[in-house]
Amino acid sequence: SQVKTFYDFTVKDIDGNDYSIIKFGNQFWLGENLKVTKYNDGIVIPIVQDNTAWANLSTGAYCWYNNDLQTGNFYGSLYNFYTVNTNKICPTGWHVPSSAEWNALNDFLKINDYGLTECANYIGKVVAAKVSWSSWDSQYTVGYQPETNNISGFSGLAAGVRSTNGFSDKGKTTLWWSTTLNNDNVWVTSLNYSGRGFGTSGPTSGTSSPKKSGLSIRCIKD
Numbered sequence: 001s002q003v004k005t006f007y008d009f010t011v012k013d014i015d016g017n018d019y020s021i022i023k024f025g026n027q028f029w030l031g032e033n034l035k036v037t038k039y040n041d042g043i044v045i046p047i048v049q050d051n052t053a054w055a056n057l058s059t060g061a062y063c064w065y066n067n068d069l070q071t072g073n074f075y076g077s078l079y080n081f082y083t084v085n086t087n088k089i090c091p092t093g094w095h096v097p098s099s100a101e102w103n104a105l106n107d108f109l110k111i112n113d114y115g116l117t118e119c120a121n122y123i124g125k126v127v128a129a130k131v132s133w134s135s136w137d138s139q140y141t142v143g144y145q146p147e148t149n150n151i152s153g154f155s156g157l158a159a160g161v162r163s164t165n166g167f168s169d170k171g172k173t174t175l176w177w178s179t180t181l182n183n184d185n186v187w188v189t190s191l192n193y194s195g196r197g198f199g200t201s202g203p204t205s206g207t208s209s210p211k212k213s214g215l216s217i218r219c220i221k222d
Helices: 051-055 069-075 097-110
Strands: 021-024 027-030 161-164 166-168 173-184 185-192 205-210
Touching: 021 097, 027 097, 097 173, 097 185, 161 173, 173 205
Parallel strands: none
Antiparallel strands: 021 027, 161 166, 173 185, 185 205
16 A cells, blocks of 8 residues: 555664554654664663763764653654764664655655645655644745644654753754765754745755754664
């Protein structure tokens, strides 16, 4: 079937957190952002709260938005790219998507009419959750009447980001890592409360981010 499929079993990370599973076409995705605190071989990922320390890292670390555990439990953790680069951040049998895998999801949603009829490529609302998004009074944007979001069930939350300057944009933006490099940066997939698109990952119209950024992670099945 070409429609989305939910499964009533879950995947556990090494900490014992449960994640729902959703299928789009031939892809299986975890239904929530990662919040694991260890690599899948059991090694603890350092939690780094201090901004200067975070900015100076060239090894894996994670944090919660505003260093708030409750926020982290809801939105998932924010990880730098050095955690992604270990290939051990997702549960065994899963991985951080490549740019091409993100774009395959984007294409699947467009081809299967998940976009709004009037503007088939404006699929940001389709993947954005019904909660967490700041309002934005412009039709078809993610923040316009968010109660109509999330036809796909992907449930993208406005988790915000961490840069070397600190935390920003919770309620407005989310960025997800890919594994695909763009020179010294990394291609990412994005949602923004004032935007219409599910930001593609890669050179056509994409966004890239420094490796030191703290961004969200969604895992895809091997």
